[in-house]
Amino acid sequence: MTRRLYLVSALLGAAALAMAPLFLKGYYVYVLSTVGVYTIVVLGLNVLVGATGQLSIGHAGFFAIGAYASSLLMIRLKLPFLVSAPAAALLTGLVGLLLGFPATRLRGPYLGIATMGFGMLVQQVLQEWESMTGGRAGLTLPTLQIGPLTFNTDLSKYYLNWAVALIVIWLIRNILRSRVGDAWRALRDSEIAAQAIGISVPRYKAIAFAVSAFAAGLAGALYAPLIGFISYESFNLMLSVAFLSAVILGGPGSVIGSVLGAAYLALMPELLRGLDQLQMIAYGLVMIVVMLFLPKGLMEIPALLGRILAAALAQKGRNSTPAGASNQEGR
Amino acid sequence: VFWQQVISGVANGSVYALLALSLGLIFKTTKIVNFAQGEMAMFTTFVAYTFLTKMGLSYPAAILLTLLVSVLIGVLVEFVLMRPLLKAPEFNSVIITLGLMLVLNSLASYIWGSDPVRFPSPVGSEPISLMGLIISRLHLTVILVSFAVMTALFLFLKYAKEGTALRAAIQNMRAAQLMGIKTGRVFSLAWALGTLIGALAGLLAAPVLFLDYNMMFMVLLKAFAAAVLGGFSSLPGVVVGGLVLGVFENLTGGYISSTLKDSIAFVLIIAVLLIRPQGLFGKVVIKKV
Numbered sequence: 001m002t003r004r005l006y007l008v009s010a011l012l013g014a015a016a017l018a019m020a021p022l023f024l025k026g027y028y029v030y031v032l033s034t035v036g037v038y039t040i041v042v043l044g045l046n047v048l049v050g051a052t053g054q055l056s057i058g059h060a061g062f063f064a065i066g067a068y069a070s071s072l073l074m075i076r077l078k079l080p081f082l083v084s085a086p087a088a089a090l091l092t093g094l095v096g097l098l099l100g101f102p103a104t105r106l107r108g109p110y111l112g113i114a115t116m117g118f119g120m121l122v123q124q125v126l127q128e129w130e131s132m133t134g135g136r137a138g139l140t141l142p143t144l145q146i147g148p149l150t151f152n153t154d155l156s157k158y159y160l161n162w163a164v165a166l167i168v169i170w171l172i173r174n175i176l177r178s179r180v181g182d183a184w185r186a187l188r189d190s191e192i193a194a195q196a197i198g199i200s201v202p203r204y205k206a207i208a209f210a211v212s213a214f215a216a217g218l219a220g221a222l223y224a225p226l227i228g229f230i231s232y233e234s235f236n237l238m239l240s241v242a243f244l245s246a247v248i249l250g251g252p253g254s255v256i257g258s259v260l261g262a263a264y265l266a267l268m269p270e271l272l273r274g275l276d277q278l279q280m281i282a283y284g285l286v287m288i289v290v291m292l293f294l295p296k297g298l299m300e301i302p303a304l305l306g307r308i309l310a311a312a313l314a315q316k317g318r319n320s321t322p323a324g325a326s327n328q329e330g331r
Numbered sequence: 332v333f334w335q336q337v338i339s340g341v342a343n344g345s346v347y348a349l350l351a352l353s354l355g356l357i358f359k360t361t362k363i364v365n366f367a368q369g370e371m372a373m374f375t376t377f378v379a380y381t382f383l384t385k386m387g388l389s390y391p392a393a394i395l396l397t398l399l400v401s402v403l404i405g406v407l408v409e410f411v412l413m414r415p416l417l418k419a420p421e422f423n424s425v426i427i428t429l430g431l432m433l434v435l436n437s438l439a440s441y442i443w444g445s446d447p448v449r450f451p452s453p454v455g456s457e458p459i460s461l462m463g464l465i466i467s468r469l470h471l472t473v474i475l476v477s478f479a480v481m482t483a484l485f486l487f488l489k490y491a492k493e494g495t496a497l498r499a500a501i502q503n504m505r506a507a508q509l510m511g512i513k514t515g516r517v518f519s520l521a522w523a524l525g526t527l528i529g530a531l532a533g534l535l536a537a538p539v540l541f542l543d544y545n546m547m548f549m550v551l552l553k554a555f556a557a558a559v560l561g562g563f564s565s566l567p568g569v570v571v572g573g574l575v576l577g578v579f580e581n582l583t584g585g586y587i588s589s590t591l592k593d594s595i596a597f598v599l600i601i602a603v604l605l606i607r608p609q610g611l612f613g614k615v616v617i618k619k620v
Contacts (some may be wrong), residue, residue, distance in 0.1 A: 284430040
């Protein structure tokens with residue numbers, strides 16, 4: 001995409017997001033707000049899966065750490081959200097870095113197993129550490145306050161969440177286009193080749209883990225006040241797989257795809273209201289079908305349609321212009 | 332008390348070993364790590380539950396039918412989902428098994444509800460005493476059945492014609508093809524056997540735990556730990572890994588802290604992958620460029 005086209009589409013997108021609540025009823029503003037939060041997680045996971053080619057089946061764990069850390073800082077230490085959210089995101093990033101170093105030695109399914117174990121461990125700790133996390137009773141969040149502003153309506157949280165989401169989109173897009181992004185793609189395509197040209201594979205994999213965890217932690221910090229209540233039960237293995245499903249659907253490595261994937265995560269429960277199981281079945285089926293037929297995700301559809309259209313036009317062109325055919329004979 | 336802890340550890344461990352064996356069998360033959368293995372086992376166990384309680388079949392009939400269903404599921408999954416991906420990157424097949432995991436998990440809670448149910452036990456509840464130890468009949472049954480199944484599997488792989496074909500395909504796919512072994516059939520066989528053994532693991536786990544659509548998550552994680560500990564590529568290693576894990580976590584639960592019990596599997600996975608990624612009995616695979 002050229003720079004100007006990118007700028008125009010980014011501005012249009014931001015304007016559409018700013019205007020959207022004017023046309024939507026309260027509840028849908030809330031739904032759209034969760035799209036913003038999910039976008040941050042899915043984009044962060046996409047850094048790992050799409051750009052770096054690493055698998056994580058434990059992102060619900062990072063999401064949970066961010067949510068609990070920020071909430072506890074607000075409840076126990078009475079810190080303002082403006083401090084607790086970045087602190088929680090940094091803490092989660094650090095956990096990601098710590099997990100990233102051992103994880104750099106693992107490939108493919110083994111990394112999946114290790115991250116799956118990590119996610120389940122986090123949930124276990126949240127469940128057992130009742131004195132801190134409230135166990136099954138969970139934590140109830142105080143009203144969200146930033147300086148003189150109070151975020152107690154769906155609309156105010158919508159603007160807050162999307163403001164953060166847009167910043168994260170911008171940051172991650174820039175990281176993907178920087179030398180770090182190049183290094184990630186290089187090691188994804190061939191670790192050995194990347195090493196041969198002087199890219200430190202462990203270091204860049206660990207950075208990818210840290211960035212990805214940071215985003216998930218930040219999203220968690222936003223998610224807790226949005227919902228108003230958190231309990232360990234919601235941060236389960238199924239959530240980790242659902243996040244992965246959104247990345248796969250949107251297309252690994254695609255920024256816009258991640259936003260679409262997040263929208264799908266947030267809207268599916270609305271479409272299948274009251275049928276939680278069907279919603280999970282849909283997530284699962286999407287993973288299977290996309291992998292079988294559209295390995296590059298939804299973003300492949302326009303290109304695919306374009307190719308089909310081009311092929312059809314070429315076919316039609318050949319049929320309707322005998323002149324062209326005779327020309328070729330003349331040569 | 333120590334030996335009693337060890338024996339119930341062996342009972343739990345043999346369930347992990349069975350599931351790990353089914354993971355290992357499929358991984359060795361097809362290079363696919365099946366994240367849906369636990370859910371497939373959970374699903375077939377619910378099928379057995381339906382046969383037993385809703386349709387009133389006798390225990391042997393229900394088990395036999397369930398095993399038949401599990402073989403069908405295994406072959407179907409291999410043929411419909413895995414066969415088309417033979418040449419695709421391993422990443423794709425991992426995603427598909429994860430999708431299958433979601434689908435089966437939710438389908439089970441959709442069909443059978445989300446409340447845990449009591450799976451009928453095949454044996455009475457009064458414990459028996461053996462050489463001064465008091466052992467629950469259920470644990471004893473689990474241990475005996477598991478060892479019978481493992482022995483049968485090893486005999487099958489060693490002596491049956493199909494077992495030999497399977498081992499040949501594991502060793503060298505290309506050479507096996509050249510010898511006239513139909514590798515497609517071998518893949519189906521591996522998935523059928525893997526799902527069958529997994530179904531047995533579910534059936535043995537269900538009377539101990541409650542039958543619940545989330546029952547197998549922890550068991551799957553522990554089976555992974557067992558497989559990683561033993562070395563994915565060594566089937567006897569996987570069995571040893573399962574037994575060691577079962578005993579180890581039971582002793583920790585009994586003597587140190589019961590809250591730590593379930594976390595051991597995770598710590599073990601990380602530790603083994605860091606220190607000895609090929610596992611205790613696995614071989615190092617050298618990647619050629």
